[in-house]
Amino acid sequence: MxxxxxxxxxxxxxxxxxxxxxxxxxxxxxxxxxxxxxxxxxxxxxxxxxxxxxxxxxxxxxxxxxxxxxxxxxxxxxxxxxxxxxxxxxxxxxxxxxxxxxxxxxxxxxxxxxxxxxxxxxxxxxxxxxxVNYKGIFPNQNTYEEFVCKCETCKRYKRNCSILTKSIEGRITEDIENLECQKYKSIEKEDK
Structure with missing residues (x-):
């Protein structure tokens, strides 16, 4: 409700x-x-x-x-x-x-x-x-949750990613285009 x-x-x-x-x-x-x-x-x-x-x-x-x-x-x-x-x-x-x-x-x-x-x-x-329906720069809760799930698989996430923090605060940055992080680096790729 x-x-x-x-x-x-x-x-x-x-x-x-x-x-x-x-x-x-x-x-x-x-x-x-x-x-x-x-x-x-x-x-x-x-x-x-x-x-x-x-x-x-x-x-x-x-x-x-x-x-x-x-x-x-x-x-x-x-x-x-x-x-x-x-x-x-x-x-x-x-x-x-x-x-x-x-x-x-x-x-x-x-x-x-x-x-x-x-x-x-x-x-x-x-x-x-x-x-409001939106959360930060995300148009709804589902989009936010999908973004965070992907963030959790990124190398930057464990260091308190400033890009994610700014996005949740509603700040527009060049690091995100079409709700995709341009600095994403998979943990899996780093481990290999």
Whole structure:
């Protein structure tokens, strides 16, 4: 069964209302300093409590793998037609990160707008979070496992192969073309 976390959120403050700025004097020079707005703080406080409850209720298990990415599929129900979906992810993503229960950091997040509708009586975001299908540079778990099986028969594998490590981290290198390692050296060939 696929792990997923599903919940409904009020529309968060947009990026335009998430941070505000004030001028401070530092070393005798004016400098802009950002701070969270009251609207953002209030939203995050409430959504953090909701997420904590949903994580427990739905038995979500956070991965300790900082290279595990997550889809955050969102259906928007805006109160007005002039709202831009891309402006509403940051405040929510930061709040989810602050719970320390869903992912390690929002750099692991792949936001996807799954639909935009208009409901001025009940504006909201319906959210589903789930691990991505790919693993590193590999399009799925099977491809990853096949690659690792072949790696285990390579001379470089026993020395903590940096090519495999980078591939699992999702780093593109010249050493892999069409998911084939260009530096592969069979252990069997070396033994003969």
């Amino acid at each position: 696929e792990e997923k976390l599903v919940f409904t959120s009020p529309i968060p403050p947009s990026v335009n209302h998430y941070l505000a700025y004030r001028t401070i004097i530092k070393n005798g020079k004016p400098m802009a300093m950002s701070y969270k707005t009251k609207e953002a703080k209030d939203y995050q406080k409430n959504i953090i409590e909701l997420i904590k409850k949903e994580v427990e209720k739905q038995r979500w298990v956070k991965s300790d793998n900082k290279f595990q990415h997550y889809y955050m599929d969102v259906v928007f129900y805006f109160p007005r037609v002039d709202m831009d979906a891309n402006n509403y992810f940051k405040c929510l993503a930061d709040a989810i990160t602050d719970t320390e229960l869903v992912w390690i950091d929002d750099t692991q997040l792949c936001e996807r707008v799954m639909g935009i509708y208009y409901d001025n009586k009940n504006p909201r975001m319906e959210i589903e979070i789930k691990p």
